[in-house]
Amino acid sequence: MSKKRVAVLISGRGSNMTALIEAAKASDYPAEIALVISNRPEAPGLTRAREEGITTAVVDHKLFGEDGEAFERALDAALVAHRIDLVCLAGFMRLLSPWLVQRWSGKMLNIHPALLPQFKGLHTHRRALEAGVKRHGATVHFVVPEVDAGPIVEQDSIAVRGGDTEDTLAARVLEIEHRIYPRALRALAEGRVGIASLGEDGRKR
Numbered sequence: 001m002s003k004k005r006v007a008v009l010i011s012g013r014g015s016n017m018t019a020l021i022e023a024a025k026a027s028d029y030p031a032e033i034a035l036v037i038s039n040r041p042e043a044p045g046l047t048r049a050r051e052e053g054i055t056t057a058v059v060d061h062k063l064f065g066e067d068g069e070a071f072e073r074a075l076d077a078a079l080v081a082h083r084i085d086l087v088c089l090a091g092f093m094r095l096l097s098p099w100l101v102q103r104w105s106g107k108m109l110n111i112h113p114a115l116l117p118q119f120k121g122l123h124t125h126r127r128a129l130e131a132g133v134k135r136h137g138a139t140v141h142f143v144v145p146e147v148d149a150g151p152i153v154e155q156d157s158i159a160v161r162g163g164d165t166e167d168t169l170a171a172r173v174l175e176i177e178h179r180i181y182p183r184a185l186r187a188l189a190e191g192r193v194g195i196a197s198l199g200e201d202g203r204k205r
């Protein structure tokens with residue numbers, strides 16, 4: 001079976017992107033990282049991807065001003081132009097509209113640094129400490145129009161320790177992220193997980 005062509009969308013350092021690139025080097029891995037797209041030209045992850053010989057593209061949201069639709073059409077055009085099968089959001093800090101999400105329904109994953117459905121949104125480590133939870137972790141899920149709400153593909157957790165700070169917690173959760181994202185992508189690329197695709201009208205197709 002031919003490998004699925006994957007695009008990783010980043011905005012920053014790209015450590016999850018790197019974990020996916022490393023995993024995809026295995027000959028039996030069912031996906032190849034064919035493209036890395038950043039919405040920020042200065043994202044450090046872009047340099048890393050280029051060092052790995054991976055094609056990169058910048059779709060700078062700032063150039064589109066208030067026109068989020070045009071930004072997303074440009075993103076989609078880049079994905080189509082590179083014959084991308086699957087998309088992994090990895091620290092991609094733009095909210096996507098239902099239009100793009102539905103176009104890639106069942107083919108787009110995101111990683112979130114919390115045990116969803118707990119702590120959707122930002123500052124998850126701080127909020128986990130404030131809430132006094134005993135366990136905290138990370139989740140890979142399908143992207144659906146509602147933010148951080150799609151069906152879960154992989155999840156793992158660690159115990160929160162007495163002396164934990166946002167930074168120590170983030171570091172241990174990041175190790176989980178790097179482990180579960182390659183596993184989730186493998187499961188999707190092998191067709192072992194999926195969701196019913198919705199058409200642009202929101203109906204099943």
Ligand code: GRF
Nearest residue numbers: 013014015016091111112113
């Ligand atoms: C990760 O914690 C990820 O879960 C969140 O943003 C962070 C991105 O880190 N969505 P990196 O760019 O993958 O290093």
